[in-house]
Amino acid sequence: MGLPASSCTRSLLPDLAEKLRQPFLIQGKEIPFRTALAPMAGIGHVAFRHWVRHFGGCGLLFTEMCNARALPHENPALSEVFRWQPEELESLICQIFGEDPDLMARAAIRIEKEGFFGVDLNFGCSVAAICKQGGGAALLRNPDKALVIVEKVRKAIRIPLSVKFRTGWDDNVKNAVDLARKLETAGCDLITFHPRVAPDRRNRPPRWDHIQKIKEAVSIPVLGNGNIFTAEDGLRMLEETGCDGLSIGRMAAARPWIFADLTGQLSEEPDTAALLLSMHAGYCRHYGELRGLRLFKKILPYVMAVYPFGHRMHAHIRAASHGEDLHMRIREAFATNPRPNAAPNGNLMV
Numbered sequence: 001m002g003l004p005a006s007s008c009t010r011s012l013l014p015d016l017a018e019k020l021r022q023p024f025l026i027q028g029k030e031i032p033f034r035t036a037l038a039p040m041a042g043i044g045h046v047a048f049r050h051w052v053r054h055f056g057g058c059g060l061l062f063t064e065m066c067n068a069r070a071l072p073h074e075n076p077a078l079s080e081v082f083r084w085q086p087e088e089l090e091s092l093i094c095q096i097f098g099e100d101p102d103l104m105a106r107a108a109i110r111i112e113k114e115g116f117f118g119v120d121l122n123f124g125c126s127v128a129a130i131c132k133q134g135g136g137a138a139l140l141r142n143p144d145k146a147l148v149i150v151e152k153v154r155k156a157i158r159i160p161l162s163v164k165f166r167t168g169w170d171d172n173v174k175n176a177v178d179l180a181r182k183l184e185t186a187g188c189d190l191i192t193f194h195p196r197v198a199p200d201r202r203n204r205p206p207r208w209d210h211i212q213k214i215k216e217a218v219s220i221p222v223l224g225n226g227n228i229f230t231a232e233d234g235l236r237m238l239e240e241t242g243c244d245g246l247s248i249g250r251m252a253a254a255r256p257w258i259f260a261d262l263t264g265q266l267s268e269e270p271d272t273a274a275l276l277l278s279m280h281a282g283y284c285r286h287y288g289e290l291r292g293l294r295l296f297k298k299i300l301p302y303v304m305a306v307y308p309f310g311h312r313m314h315a316h317i318r319a320a321s322h323g324e325d326l327h328m329r330i331r332e333a334f335a336t337n338p339r340p341n342a343a344p345n346g347n348l349m350v
C-alpha cells in the first residue's frame with residue numbers, strides 16, 4: 001500500500017533540508033534540527049511523540065499544555081499529559097499554563113527535577129476555559145503579570161525557558177514586539193510565535209510578516225508557527241520571516257514523519273494505513289484500550305484532511321467502537337489506496 005513517489009510529500013526542496021539541518025543553540029545547548037513539534041492538547045502526548053521520534057528530524061518536542069496548579073502533584077503513571085519516555089527528555093520541553101507566578105515557578109521546578117530539556121510558558125491559548133482562569137492568551141492583556149511569571153520561573157530554574165505567544169487581542173503587532181523584547185530581558189531563551197489575534201483560533205490566515213517583526217526585535221531564537229502545510233510553506237516562512245526554525249502542529253498530527261521529510265531524512269514514504277494500526281496499538285499500550293481509542297480518534301481529522309474524500313474516510317473510521325472494529329475500518333478506508341493531496345482540506349484541518 002506504499003505511495004508512488006509522485007504523490008508523496010517527501011521534500012524535493014534540498015535548500016529547505018539544508019537550512020533545517022543547521023544546528024542552533026539554546027542556552028549553549030546544540031539543537032540538531034531547526035524544527036519543533038508544536039504543543040497540541042490531546043495530540044502531543046507520549047504515545048504520539050514516539051512516532052515523531054521514530055521518524056526523526058525533529059529538533060524540539062513540546063508536550064501538550066499541562067496545568068501548572070496540578071503539575072507538582074501529577075503522577076506520570078496516571079497522568080495523560082505529564083508522561084514521557086526517558087529517551088525523549090533531552091529534547092522535550094514541557095508546556096505549562098496558569099496565571100499564578102508562584103504556582104508556575106513550582107511547576108517549573110518539578111519539570112527541571114524530572115530532567116526535561118526545558119519549560120515552556122503558554123501565553124497564547126485563546127480557549128475560553130483557559131482564558132477565563134487568567135491563563136494562556138489572557139496574560140497578553142496583562143503583560144506586566146506575564147513578565148512577573150517569566151521572572152519568577154526564570155529565578156526558579158536553570159534549564160531553558162521558552163514562551164509561546166500570539167499577536168495579542170488586536171492586530172497591532174507592536175504590543176507583541178514590546179513583549180518579546182521584555183521576555184528576552186527577563187531571561188527567556190526561546191520564543192515560539194503564532195501570528196494570530198485572539199480569539200481567532202485557526203480560521204483566518206496567520207500574519208507571517210508579524211513573525212519577522214518579532215524576530216527582528218530579539219536576539220534569542222524565534223520559532224515561527226502557523227499554517228505550514230507543505231515543504232514550500234516551510235521554506236517560504238524561513239525566507240520571508242528570517243525565523244530560526246519551524247514549529248509545526250496540525251501537519252505533524254497528519255504526518256508524524258513531516259520533520260524527517262522536511263530535513264531530508266526520510267528514506268521511504270510510510271504506508272499510512274499500516275502506520276495508523278501501529279499507532280493505535282501504541283496508544284493502547286500507553287493508555288489502555290478505552291483512552292487509547294479516544295486519543296487515537298483525535299488525530300484522525302488531520303490524517304484524513306490530506307485525502308480527496310477525507311471527510312468520508314474520517315466519518316467511517318471515527319465510528320469505530322473498539323480496537324478490532326477500528327482496524328477493520330482503517331483497512332476498508334484505505335482499500336482503494338487513496339492518493340494524498342499535496343495540501344490538506346481546510347475543513348478537517350481545524
Ligand SMILES: Cc1cc2nc3c(=O)[nH]c(=O)nc-3n(C[C@H](O)[C@H](O)[C@H](O)COP(=O)(O)O)c2cc1C
Pocket residue numbers: 038039040041042043064065095122124125164194202225226227228247248249250251350
Ligand atoms: C488540537 C490542537 C491542540 C492545541 N493545543 C495547544 C496547546 O496545548 N498549547 C499551545 O500553546 N498551543 C496549542 N495549539 C496550537 C498549536 O500549537 C499551533 O499554534 C497551531 O496549531 C498553529 O500551528 P499549525 O498551523 O502548524 O497547526 C493546539 C492546536 C491544535 C490543533
